[in-house]
Amino acid sequence: MSRIEVEHLVKDFGGRAAVNDVSFSVERGALCVLLGPSGCGKSTTLRLIAGLEEPTAGRIVIDGRDITHLPSKDRRIAMVFQSYALFPHLTVAQNIVFGLEVRGVARAERDARLGKVAALVGLSEYLTRKPGQLSGGQRQRVALARAIVSEQPVCLMDEPLSNLDAKLRQEMRVEIRALQQRLGMTMIYVTHDQVEAMTMADQVILMKDGAIEQAGSPVDLYQAPATVFAARFVGAPPMNLIAAAGPEPSVVTGVRAEDMRLAPPTGNGADAEVTSIEYLGADTIVGLRRSDDGDAILVRVPGRASARIGERAALAWDPAHEHRFDRASGRRLSAFPPSTDRSPA
Amino acid sequence: MSFGLHRLMPRRTTVEAWLLLLPSVVLLATFAHIPIVATLIDSFYSTPRRNRPAHFVGLDNYRDMVADPIFWKALINNLIYAAGTIPAAVAIALAMALFVDSRLPGRSLLRMAYFTPTVLPMIAVANIWLFFYTPGYGLLDQIAILFGGHTTNWLGSQHTALAAVMVVAVWKEAGFFMIFYLAALQQIPPDLREAAAIEGASRFTFFRRVTWPLLMPVTLFVLVNAVINAFRTVDHIFMMTGGGPDNATNVLLFHIYEIGFKFWDQGAATALTMVLLALLGLLALAQFLFAGRKVHYQ
Known part of the structure; x- marks a missing residue:
């Protein structure tokens, strides 16, 4: 569990500010959704927190530790990508424990953690398959398992459900939220789907054109939209x-x-x-x-x-x-x- | 009635399938399969002379071949040539591909530069390198003299000639193989690298655990091509050394050419050809059996 603080974050791409002076904080164990239309800077903000992009200005602090310029691997984060980013030549089990192996976790502990996580996400029977032999929903679970098994206090999710069909998306919404609460992870979750934001979030940060339009609970956003944009974007x-x-x-x-x-x-x-x-x-x-x-x-x-x-x-x-x-x-x-x-x- | 139909249907589709395959079968048979069989048969016959037509000699041609020290010299040269050029060309190709796949200014220019040797005809390449190697005023010697060295007859010495023609082959082939590696590298989604970075993998670990395995199909393809080229490309040897000095750069195909078209010994040449074919077939088979199992095809 970790508290995340983002302070005056700016990211310029060739003179255009994709993220423009964004500040917010996420409480320990909370699920924070970055919501907005495509191009609003939500994914860039997530990638800045993950260390996949270098910020132009601003600070990112996790649990009082300034991680703004640390490499991704030292930030104590896990991430689920929109494309799942599974290694196609490795089995489900190898994909899940990839990070543990790289970090030199002993084999016995690796196996124990793998067993636990696979059971948690319902993949126990698929451990020897390759990603190409799995359905979209199962691949999503592998990506989720890889993030969970690392036992990092912070989990970042970049539109994890956007490649799934509507029914599966609804199931996974409930499941991810339940897992997040059960494991006590602090989660930042990027989506353009206001339903995901409303149903899963403790805190929603609505972004537009690289800046925060409104931050608050789903109830705040729905009942008291701060702007016309928020009013139109949240709610169907x-x-x-x-x-x-x-x-x-x-x-x-x-x-x-x-x-x-x-x-x-x-x-x-x-x-x-x-x-x-x-x-x-x-x-x-x-x-x-x-x-x-x-x-x-x-x-x-x-x-x-x-x-x-x-x-x-x-x-x-x-x-x-x-x-x-x-x-x-x-x-x-x-x-x-x-x-x-x-x-x- | 229905029984008859069942028997009829597969036969009709088989006939149609063969008809569709016919054009390519005819071409392949005319220019590949029949000549191979004819060569195999010829290799058991003596060379026809004006007053003595070819007659069956059994394995005599093969016995003569095994007894010929130049055959062994050419075979060993060819194996050294293959063992030297293939790993070097593949390794350099991969290194160049990794280099020009990264973000760096002017990389398209660099890619083009790396690829240029591939589009040049081997004859032209040989001429360029002839100039590099020329004793006295060639590029290499000019550089050597500039730094106080002495002139070297790279192509004229038995110790350096084979290595010198091998360098030319590597120079010519690496750019070609690089293109395949580059294309494969660009197929690898960038988020795999990002995911691995978050998991704590270093650049080297990522290469060893992800990039290299994902490149295996290309490596297999490149290897098969490299092996074939190592036994097939002799243009530069014609241009640069003529197999000399004292057979130091004589390789199998060059040897076959000399036996067949200079000495007009058809029997010996056909036997040599069969050995070369068998060698290539075995190598290709071994590669697929050994590497094919480990390759992940997407």
């Missing part, structure tokens, strides 16, 4: 943004799909036309378009929606559920909602 479907209505043209109002209701049409200009219906089983996402502007508004309706495409309806919501942002800066104006539960489990 993204938050509806409603153009300034009436007295405050400088304000953008955001309302989540589940906080909106469909009401009988009023006959005035505020009515919208139903343009799409997406039935999800437990609920339905109804898409509407207002006549006065082009933005689609999505409303989450429980169960099956009675609305039909082409019908007109009015949109209603409780003003308490409004998120208000400054149009020019995109920053949040209203205070945080009072009901936010910010203590992670």
